[in-house]
Amino acid sequence: MAGEKGFTLWFTGLSGAGKTTISGLLETELRARGSKLEILDGDIVRENLSKGLGFSKEDRDTNIRRIAFVADLLSRNGVPVITAAISPYAEIRDEAHELMGDRFIEVYVKASVDTCAERDVKGLYAKAFAGEIKEFTGVSDPYEIPENPAWVCDTENESPEESAQKLVEYLEQRGLIPVAAVTA
Numbered sequence: 496m497a498g499e500k501g502f503t504l505w506f507t508g509l510s511g512a513g514k515t516t517i518s519g520l521l522e523t524e525l526r527a528r529g530s531k532l533e534i535l536d537g538d539i540v541r542e543n544l545s546k547g548l549g550f551s552k553e554d555r556d557t558n559i560r561r562i563a564f565v566a567d568l569l570s571r572n573g574v575p576v577i578t579a580a581i582s583p584y585a586e587i588r589d590e591a592h593e594l595m596g597d598r599f600i601e602v603y604v605k606a607s608v609d610t611c612a613e614r615d616v617k618g619l620y621a622k623a624f625a626g627e628i629k630e631f632t633g634v635s636d637p638y639e640i641p642e643n644p645a646w647v648c649d650t651e652n653e654s655p656e657e658s659a660q661k662l663v664e665y666l667e668q669r670g671l672i673p674v675a676a677v678t679a
């Protein structure tokens with residue numbers, strides 16, 4: 496779509512916070528409006544672009560820098576991007592922000608360790624608490640909460656659908672996505 500504005504919705508939050516779920520809902524909504532979109536999901540990037548990287552600080556930083564590099568390439572060419580990786584370190588998120596300037600929109604997908612452990616959709620928290628996974632974010636590895644995110648998805652108090660809807664309204668208000676056609 497000619498003239499579409501590129502931006503990067505940079506999701507950050509613990510494993511199981513809802514990054515993948517909410518990005519999927521947003522994708523459906525944005526595509527219904529004829530918008531282009533790419534999602535750089537942490538789990539998928541680690542199977543491809545970052546295959547072979549582990550979870551040391553150095554490897555985590557490399558992974559996030561790669562995601563930022565691709566998000567920058569896409570968003571500067573008018574493609575909206577959602578990144579859905581834990582991105583635990585503020586310093587590297589800030590680097591991505593510097594790279595993309597005002598195309599970078601930090602979204603904190605908020606859920607506590609306790610909430611994520613209760614959900615434990617992938618069974619990873621049980622393993623992490625049992626000491627079977629080393630360097631697990633929020634349990635045995637750091638997660639630095641964003642100090643000044645552009646937006647917060649409060650997943651402990653709203654459904655994934657509500658989080659996605661509110662984000663859509665936020666993007667509309669910023670003039671970044673086409674307003675939905677009125678039906679009926």
Ligand code: ADP
Binds near residue numbers: 516614651654
């Ligand atoms: P992440 O990508 O952050 O690791 P996922 O989206 O893979 O997280 O998993 C989040 C899980 O939590 C999903 O199974 C989702 O259905 C569940 N969930 C429960 N409540 C919410 C909520 N309010 N927002 C997002 N996800 C939620």
